[in-house]
Amino acid sequence: MKKLLISIVTLSLLASCGSGEQSEAEKAPANKEQFVTVYTHRHYESDQDIFKMFEEKTGIQVKVVNASADELIQKMKMEGVHSPADVLITVDAGRLSRAKDEGLLQSIESEILETSIPSHLQDRDNQWFAVTKRARIIAYAKDRVSLEDLSTYEDLVDEKWKGRILTRSSSNIYNQSLLASIIANNGEEAAKEWSAGIVANMARTPKGSDRDQVKAVVAGEGDIAIVNSYYIGRMLNSPDGEEVKTANQVGLFFPNQEGRGTHINVSGAGVAKHAPNKENAILFIEFLISEDAQRVFTEFNYEYPVLESVSPADQLIEWGTFKEDNLPLNQLGDNNKKAVLIFDETGWK
Amino acid sequence: MRQDGSNKDAFSFISRIKRLKRDINKWSVFTLIIVFFLALPIISIGIELFSGPGETWGHIVDYLLPEYVRNSLYLVVICSVLVLLLGISSAWFVSRYDFRFRKHIEWLLILPLAIPSYIVAYAYAGFFDYGGSLNLILNGLNLSFIRIDVMNRAGLAFILSISLFPYVYVSARAFFLNQANNLLEASKMLGVGERKTFFRLMLPLARPAIVAGLVLVLMEVLNDYGAASYFGVNTFTTGIFRSWFSLEEPETAVYLSALLILIIFALILFEKWQVRKVRFASSKSSNTSIQRRKPKSAFIWLIYFVVLTPIFLGFILPLGQLIYWAVITASSVFDMEFIMISIQSFIIAIVSAVITVIFALILIYFSKWSALRTIKSISRVGVLGYAIPGAVIAIGIMIPTLALDKWLIGFLQKFGIDSGLLINGTMIALFYAYAVRFLAVAYNPIDSTTLKVDDAIPDSSKMLGAGNIKTFFKIDFPLIKTGVFSAVILVFIDVLKELPLTLILKPYHVNTLAVKAFEYASDEMVMEASIPSLFIIFTAMIPVIFLNKLLIKK
Numbered sequence: 001m002k003k004l005l006i007s008i009v010t011l012s013l014l015a016s017c018g019s020g021e022q023s024e025a026e027k028a029p030a031n032k033e034q035f036v037t038v039y040t041h042r043h044y045e046s047d048q049d050i051f052k053m054f055e056e057k058t059g060i061q062v063k064v065v066n067a068s069a070d071e072l073i074q075k076m077k078m079e080g081v082h083s084p085a086d087v088l089i090t091v092d093a094g095r096l097s098r099a100k101d102e103g104l105l106q107s108i109e110s111e112i113l114e115t116s117i118p119s120h121l122q123d124r125d126n127q128w129f130a131v132t133k134r135a136r137i138i139a140y141a142k143d144r145v146s147l148e149d150l151s152t153y154e155d156l157v158d159e160k161w162k163g164r165i166l167t168r169s170s171s172n173i174y175n176q177s178l179l180a181s182i183i184a185n186n187g188e189e190a191a192k193e194w195s196a197g198i199v200a201n202m203a204r205t206p207k208g209s210d211r212d213q214v215k216a217v218v219a220g221e222g223d224i225a226i227v228n229s230y231y232i233g234r235m236l237n238s239p240d241g242e243e244v245k246t247a248n249q250v251g252l253f254f255p256n257q258e259g260r261g262t263h264i265n266v267s268g269a270g271v272a273k274h275a276p277n278k279e280n281a282i283l284f285i286e287f288l289i290s291e292d293a294q295r296v297f298t299e300f301n302y303e304y305p306v307l308e309s310v311s312p313a314d315q316l317i318e319w320g321t322f323k324e325d326n327l328p329l330n331q332l333g334d335n336n337k338k339a340v341l342i343f344d345e346t347g348w349k
Numbered sequence: 350m351r352q353d354g355s356n357k358d359a360f361s362f363i364s365r366i367k368r369l370k371r372d373i374n375k376w377s378v379f380t381l382i383i384v385f386f387l388a389l390p391i392i393s394i395g396i397e398l399f400s401g402p403g404e405t406w407g408h409i410v411d412y413l414l415p416e417y418v419r420n421s422l423y424l425v426v427i428c429s430v431l432v433l434l435l436g437i438s439s440a441w442f443v444s445r446y447d448f449r450f451r452k453h454i455e456w457l458l459i460l461p462l463a464i465p466s467y468i469v470a471y472a473y474a475g476f477f478d479y480g481g482s483l484n485l486i487l488n489g490l491n492l493s494f495i496r497i498d499v500m501n502r503a504g505l506a507f508i509l510s511i512s513l514f515p516y517v518y519v520s521a522r523a524f525f526l527n528q529a530n531n532l533l534e535a536s537k538m539l540g541v542g543e544r545k546t547f548f549r550l551m552l553p554l555a556r557p558a559i560v561a562g563l564v565l566v567l568m569e570v571l572n573d574y575g576a577a578s579y580f581g582v583n584t585f586t587t588g589i590f591r592s593w594f595s596l597e598e599p600e601t602a603v604y605l606s607a608l609l610i611l612i613i614f615a616l617i618l619f620e621k622w623q624v625r626k627v628r629f630a631s632s633k634s635s636n637t638s639i640q641r642r643k644p645k646s647a648f649i650w651l652i653y654f655v656v657l658t659p660i661f662l663g664f665i666l667p668l669g670q671l672i673y674w675a676v677i678t679a680s681s682v683f684d685m686e687f688i689m690i691s692i693q694s695f696i697i698a699i700v701s702a703v704i705t706v707i708f709a710l711i712l713i714y715f716s717k718w719s720a721l722r723t724i725k726s727i728s729r730v731g732v733l734g735y736a737i738p739g740a741v742i743a744i745g746i747m748i749p750t751l752a753l754d755k756w757l758i759g760f761l762q763k764f765g766i767d768s769g770l771l772i773n774g775t776m777i778a779l780f781y782a783y784a785v786r787f788l789a790v791a792y793n794p795i796d797s798t799t800l801k802v803d804d805a806i807p808d809s810s811k812m813l814g815a816g817n818i819k820t821f822f823k824i825d826f827p828l829i830k831t832g833v834f835s836a837v838i839l840v841f842i843d844v845l846k847e848l849p850l851t852l853i854l855k856p857y858h859v860n861t862l863a864v865k866a867f868e869y870a871s872d873e874m875v876m877e878a879s880i881p882s883l884f885i886i887f888t889a890m891i892p893v894i895f896l897n898k899l900l901i902k903k
Contacts, residue, residue, distance in 0.1 A: 037857070043868035066868060067852040070594035071740060075853060078747050082758065082770055098597065169581050171591055207500050207581025208474070209873045219479035219496065231873060239677045240876060242480035340595040341405070344412040349581060 035061040036280040039076065040089035041069040042267060046300035050293045057287070060280050069095040076104045076272060085272040086281040089131075092173045094180065096128040096268050097333025105270040108278075112286045117306050120326045121266060128270030130329065131288045132303040135229040135322065136178050136263045138253040139214050144223050145251075152256045153182065153263070156224075157197025165198060166213045166222040169206045170343035174228055177265045179342060180335035184327055185260060188338060196346040206349050211235060211243075218246045225250075228265075233302025233315045254322035261323040265332070267303070376817075377719035380728055383711055387731040390745030390785050391610070394603055394737070403598030409588070409605075417588045421571060424506050424584065428570050429563060431510035435659045436517025437559060441547065442652045444525035447641035454656050455522075456893050459515045459838065461663030463889035464671075465846040465863065466512045467575025468882045471875045472667035473499045473508055474579070475674070482670055500580045509570050511663035516569075517562035519839065520794050523831050524558035525551070527801060530640065557800060560620045561793040565839075568613055568736040568789065574849075585609050586738050599744075606741050613736035617729060668886065674879035683880055687865075691884050694845055694861040697776075699892070701783040702791075702840040706833060708784050709791035713799060714825070718817050735789035739849035746782045746854060747773065779854050786850060787843050791836040798832025799825075842889045862888065 040047070043066060051062040065072070069090035076083050076099070088105065090096050099105050105127040113122070113129050121130035138150060149160065156165060168175065183191040203222030213225035214235060235247035254262040269288060271281045287293055294305040298313045305312060402409075443455050464472075476482045477497045484494045498504070532554065536546045574586050583591075585605060593602035644652055712731060716724040734742055750772045757771055772778050802825060810820040826833070848863045855861070862885045869878035 043872050063857045065857050066864070068594075068871075071743075071849075071853050074599070074744065075747070078744070078751055079770070079773070082751075082755065084770070084774065169578070171578060171587070171595055176595065205581055208579065211873050212474070212478075212500075215479050234873075238876070239680075240674075242485065246480050337595075337597055340591075341408060344408065347412075349583060 033061055034059060034277070034280060035063055036086045036277050036284050037063045037065065037084045038087045038089060038284065039065045039067075039072040039085045039272075040087075041067070041072065041091050041095070042089055044301055046296050049300075050288070050296050053292060053296075054284060054287045058280075058283060060283065062284070069099075073099050073102065073104065077102060081274050083272060083274050084276060086275040086277045087269055087284055088128075088272055089267065089269045091267050092177055092265050092332070093128075093130070093268060093329035094173065094177055094333040094336040096270055097123070097330055098336070099270065100125070100127045101333075104273050106273045106275070106278075108271050108282055110282055110286060113282075113289065116289055120328045121268075121306055123270070124328070124330060128268050129285060129289070130266035130268040130306050131285070132267045132294075132297045132301075133264045133306060133324070134174075134266070134303055135254060135324065136174055136226060136265065137229050137232075138224050138255055139217060139227050139232060139250040140224045140253055141217050141220075142249060142251045147251075147253070150224075150253045150255070152259065153178070153226075154186075154194060154256075156226075157194055157201065161201040161224070163201065163203050164223040165201045166203050166216050166225040167198070167206055167227075168208060168210060168213060170340065170348040174210075174265055175226075175348075176336055176339045176343075177332045178226070178263050179339035180332045181263045181325060181327055183335040183338055183342075184331040185325075188342070191339070192342050192346060195342050195348055199346055199348050214250055215246055218249045229304075229316075229319070230302040233313070236315060237302075252319050254320075256325065257323050260327070261325040264304075264324045266306075266329060268329075374719060376715045377724050380712060380715040380719055380724050383708065383715070384728050384731050387708065387712075387734070387785055387788060389749045390742060390782075391730070391733050391737070393748040394606060394741065394745045395610075400600055402604035403592070403596075403601040405592065405596050405598055406601055406604065409592060409596075409601065413583070413588060413591075416583050417585050420502060420582055421584045423502060424509065424570050424582075425567055427503070427506035428510045428513070428566060431506070432514040432517050432563065432566050433559070435510065435514040436562065437521050437552070437555075439514075439656045439659055440518045440521035440525060441551070442656055444522055445642060446644045446652055448644060448649055448652060454660065457660045457664065458518050458656065459893050460886070460890065461512050461659065462515045462839070462842050463846070463886045463893070464512060464664070464667055464882065465575070465848070465866070465885070466509055466569075466573060467579060467870070468671070468866065468878065469512045469663075469667045470505070470508050470576035470579055471870065471878070472670040473504070475875065476666065476670050482673060502580075502582050505576060505580045505582050508576060509573060511659060513566045513569055514659060514663070516565040516839070517559055519835050520558045520562035520797060521555055523794065523798060523835055524555045524801075527798070527831055533640070557620075558797045561797040564616055564620055565735070565790060565793055567616060571609060571613065572736060572738045574738060589738055589741065593740075602741070606737055610733055610736060613733060617732070621726075621729075668883075671879040671882050671886075674876040675883055678876050678879065687862075687880065687884055690860050690862055690865060690881075691888050693859065694863070694885075695888050695891070697779070697859070697861065698841045698844040698888075701780050701787075701844045702837045704780055705784045705787050705840045706791045706795070706836050709788055709795055709836065710833070712788075712792065713796055714817075714821060717799075732789035732792050734785040735787065737786075739786060739847060739851075740853065742782060742786050743850050743853040746778060746785065746850075750778055750781070773854070774856055776856060776859070779851065779856075779859075782850050782854050783840075783844050783847070786847070787840045790839045790843055794835045794839065795829060795832045798829045802828045838892055841892050845889055846885055 038051075051064065054060065055062055065085070067075070069092070072085075072088060073095065076085050076088070079085070088096070088099055090099075096105075100123065107126045109126070114126065117129050121133070122128070140150065170176065179191060179195060182194055186194070204216070208216075210227040210231040211234075213227050214232065216222055217225050229252065232247055232250070232252060235243045238244055238247070256262055269285045271278060271285070275281045289307055291307065291310050294307045294310040297303045298305050298310065298316065302313055302315055304316060311317065439458050443451055443458070477499050478484070479496060487494050499508070532550055533546065536550055541550075571584070572586050573584070574590060577584050578587050578590075585608070589602045589605045589609070592598050592605060712728045716728045737745070751770075754770045754772050758769070761767075806828070807820050807824050810824050811817070815823065845861075846863050848867050851861055851864055852867070855864070862881045866878045866881035866885065869875070869881070
């Protein structure tokens, strides 16, 4: 027994030494080698491909730390001046502007970023830049909803939608951003009435993912769902035949085309305040909006490119072009907390 | 009069100090150091409490807290009933009776633990969903589809129960295997029937072991985030995340965590209290293993039903759904890299399981050897980490280790060495975090086994001149090794599927299967998450089967 215990202890010591040596070994050449440390909330396979493309093109090694944006922000805050982070990537503008408010990002000068990204999609102080777009659209049951009935987000509180609306929890950042945009456009009081109106018209308590909302529409639990466009693109190209069938039974509607345009949210990136490799960080973000990277974002993830010269994936072209809400994204961050408080007060679970 | 009273107080205070001075020994000091080390992250969070909750606290109390309390209580009650039913009945039948495939069933009953509960939740939702597997099967049989909605509070309680009942099963079985035989023989000699023996004798005696398992289940139920948020059930833990992230108030999140810790502490005290009540009756380990009975032919079907139902619901059904998804996504997801990641995850899990179990053994035995009575209660502070959501623990780990790191950087700079962060972002921080988080998983099964060791044996060894350490390895360890091996298995599995801690603290070049599964699942690519999930299950099976053999061999 003693022998077993001793061997376990030795083994574990060996293993821990082993991992220690490994990290030492990787640290040593890193001094000579160029690298960039990326804290990212995006967990897509296609992003890995983009990082590899960047490594091949520049010889700069990409070190990825994956976690939710909130956790990454907290981590950067605690690490302070010693933080190894060079770039922060999130899946919404709200978190980026929060990182900016916490003093975690820095302003950068980049001709490429400033000129190629539309101005409402970048921070006013050049602390962060959007790299892809998604539209928050209405998915409707083709057999039960006529297109004339659909018009705006605001119209969804109408009596005619009672018991027909499906959407996910208010913990979800996409819903928070949508309500933040309504606060910015229509004011807090109107936003509160809107949230209460949606709750009154819900087909069920919010639960599940965006994909689940689409499935519930097809299953007949409700007739319309508020979801992100790229999830439907994913479902239409799913390896599961049933999911493709499901997605084919819903139509896509871009709300508010007559007025301010459909709400969009973005994935974006910024350079960390204490970035040890600032130059590489800028090169990296510039690469994210290069034509090659933009094409991967749209072809494999069904997101809209921010670069006008890159055309969206065929799937997206099929849905048609649409007018987008040009609200400066900073305002989504500014109104995020207000949005959450309104959700709670109006009982949006 | 008053003078008199204060004199008396002063006197009793002095005598207390004297007693303390007499009882304190090196073991007490070591215990205190280790407890401090393990509780440091929890203390760091606790200190934040004094700054009070953030400004939205009133908002939370008004709109959210009642729902959090209601849902958390509901889960605690329903899950308790379900895991006790599933865990005790299966443990008793596999320990008491002999039937075909019993040995396989014995370890199959542990495996539901190997699937992270949020993955079980996804699998169930996928199975019962519109266009899901059940739909397809029924269509194939030309039957009409009945949609069962599992995505609600009752469904969540069910899913947490079937994936967590093995905690109760493992500790109850360890008790039945170890010490049931003497009791069973005695009751047989007295002519007591089988049913009465179980309800009147075995069940009350197994209570400390069962409650130890139950406390683990409830801690895990209370800190579940993945499954609860997917099903849209708001609990304390989803509230912690909401106030931390959506409301941007870490201090409110900490405040809620502290409330959660208080609830858990109450549970632990309750357990201590009830164990003390029955301990007088607790029998000591028997030296012969249990004699299994051959059940009668009608009864055997009941046994199969009872032991196979939890295996089917907690393991086979979700596994089947995962395999189905894995088959349709294999071509796009599978990669040889998974083998490497599996090996990495295996090593990390086994090393941290051993480290954690060693910490648990040190705490339990040092406090035993310390003459100070209160040390034992203090050492229990170390187990609170299990009740706290992993992401919160990660913050608790980072507060003291970053302080140390910054000090080290300053210190080394004096010698002209530019070191960077030495602890954070390395395996040291991660192993430390796992030990803090999973100490309870190691502590509880070992502690309940040590209760059964008659102190007279180690005492006589010490009288014969053997020291504490020698006695431990020669006498105690062989007697408690069932508990120790169970603890290693449980911590191993927990580390293997651990997520939030690992994400925040892991070195960038380290990847685990749970992280891989999460990368897919977090972006609604649930089907693609099936392959790393299957690898988690297969990796978890290795020690379960291997250590289970050691457990039975005896």
